[in-house]
Amino acid sequence: MPQPPLRSAARYGTRPTMKDVAARAGVGLKTVSRVVNGEPGVTPETERRVQEAIDALGFRRNDSARVLRKGRTASIGLVLEDLADPFYGPLSRSVEEVARAHGALLINGSSAEDPEREQELVLALCARRVDGLVVIPAGDDHRYLEPELKAGVATVFVDRPAGHIDADVVLSDNFGGARDGVAHLIAHGHRRIGFIGDMPRIHTAAERLRGYRAAMEDAGIPVADSWMSLGVTGPERVRRAAEEMLSGTDPVTAIFAGNNRVTVTVIRVLAEQTRPVALVGFDDIELADLLQPGVTVVAQDAADIGRTAAERLFRQLDGTLVTPERIELPTRLITRGSGEIPPAD
Amino acid sequence: MPQPPLRSAARYGTRPTMKDVAARAGVGLKTVSRVVNGEPGVTPETERRVQEAIDALGFRRNDSARVLRKGRTASIGLVLEDLADPFYGPLSRSVEEVARAHGALLINGSSAEDPEREQELVLALCARRVDGLVVIPAGDDHRYLEPELKAGVATVFVDRPAGHIDADVVLSDNFGGARDGVAHLIAHGHRRIGFIGDMPRIHTAAERLRGYRAAMEDAGIPVADSWMSLGVTGPERVRRAAEEMLSGTDPVTAIFAGNNRVTVTVIRVLAEQTRPVALVGFDDIELADLLQPGVTVVAQDAADIGRTAAERLFRQLDGTLVTPERIELPTRLITRGSGEIPPAD
């Protein structure tokens, strides 16, 4: 008869349960439960015996069974685009802190901007019966969440509103921020301003584009199609887009970058240019102040967004909150040099 | 009789169970289970009826109950220092990708470098019966994990070895990386080289310090105490430490920065200096190539570390892996300018 490897044997070795602890301590099952949960009504002597048995056996309460009985899991889910993105790290951390303050754990998943994967993740989290969900949506139809909402899963959307359902959403003033950033360039004398952004099906990208257009219109500047590059992702494509709008017959004198990744690539391209080109980016980036010139940005506070969303989530769980709302957080223009370069006409 | 708020009412509203689905579809409980899990032995007609009932009721399987029955949770835990740190974001993401490939979800927690909080988090994860744990330890005694290991919780430590228990560990060659980085500075003519690092109770910090000392000793350079600044955390204290070793009677001509956060602060300090000072940092930082001068670093590949650890974890779960091992990944010296500045004596 073949022996399974040792580790594997241990793996399937069963863990001690309250029943085992009770047997060893010579008490009833419920008494163990009482000790484990710090409930009153246990003599110090009994408690000592139980505690001893717990330590000796290395018992740990099985929270799955507990959840099954109690209904609450004390965990919340966070679905975002990519945890490796420097914007989401701090956001995730601040959500975790709020969760921790409420005794909850955080499960996160990256959707990679894929609507199908978003749904898959969200439903997996629901199957685990998370108490609440913070979702940075990739898709634009969230009707699949209706049964969950009805069942009372607290839900807050972040960065982009939910599609076809009525839910809380916390986001930055993408429109206003972009408008201010572009207006800043206009105020410094630019008229031919380029815009490089993500796919307009992404809400933030669309809003920032709208802000760009509004600023240009406010200043009475007609926008040439060749100044706008939409839906470019990946460094190579962004690079090509930037190079195209910098050359040609009607080259731009300034660029507004639609997100942090675009900004980084554009910085690289501009470093290779001979003539100075102004730049304002959406999202702050680390070390932006140490570059030559410093990078002017429209900053949003990721940690603040995360905290606001998480707090709202737990207020839903309290029952304090009833009506879904849209909360828009302000952005901040940080001038560091690159946005104040005059046009080199 | 007071009505609870609508949302709250929904919250405590019970979710449909397989029993409800079975009743609605007019079949037995187990038949529903079969359909949900794609098991064979159900007529297409019956399956259709069941599926209809599932959709109508918005049923989602309760994984807590499933786990209770099956033993496996298909989730793994990751405990790290701070998700907001740009080193851990990519690491976490790569662990998540491997988990996803194995159909598992990832729960993460930040220990904030606090041993007690680490233990608290790890035990909470074990109570949830995660199948495996990836731990970047804050503490140095992990005997509390013994019952878990015995029960078969797969465990891999990352970045620093476990204390007092025998477990897999995946880490960078901190000693060798630091030694090479410092030797690089020596090769460019420096003799008075400063070291700024984290508390030596942190394994990585101690190893990097050891690498610094080894490089200096190899070159026959005696090290002055005033050149070493250990256990400094927080930008202000790092700043003060850097300023001190740059002034005084025996100022350093080069600095080796022990981690990414120290590097960033030192860059700021150096930017304010009149004389040029060489710098090599441990960990790569974004945009390091665009600064003037570019920042020379000893880079470790966070994503690779995470992937290696996670893959090992799942091989433990397979039963493929039996004996704990120590896996050391190489670091890479990336020269960009700051490390090649000659001493300004």
Added chain:
DNA sequence: CCCGAGTCTGACAACGTTGTCCAGGCTCTA
């Protein structure tokens, strides 16, 4: 000495799912 109140303890059901096992109806063959 007895009774009531209060304290401590344990038996039992229930949470929602899956594994086991058996029943009944069908098809196929002799």
Added chain:
DNA sequence: TAGAGCCTGGACAACGTTGTCAGACTCGGG
């Protein structure tokens, strides 16, 4: 047409915990 074998469906127990409830024991007062 009977018997064997297969296919489908369902009853039931079990997973480990917690809530309910009742029993046993202690103590103090009448």
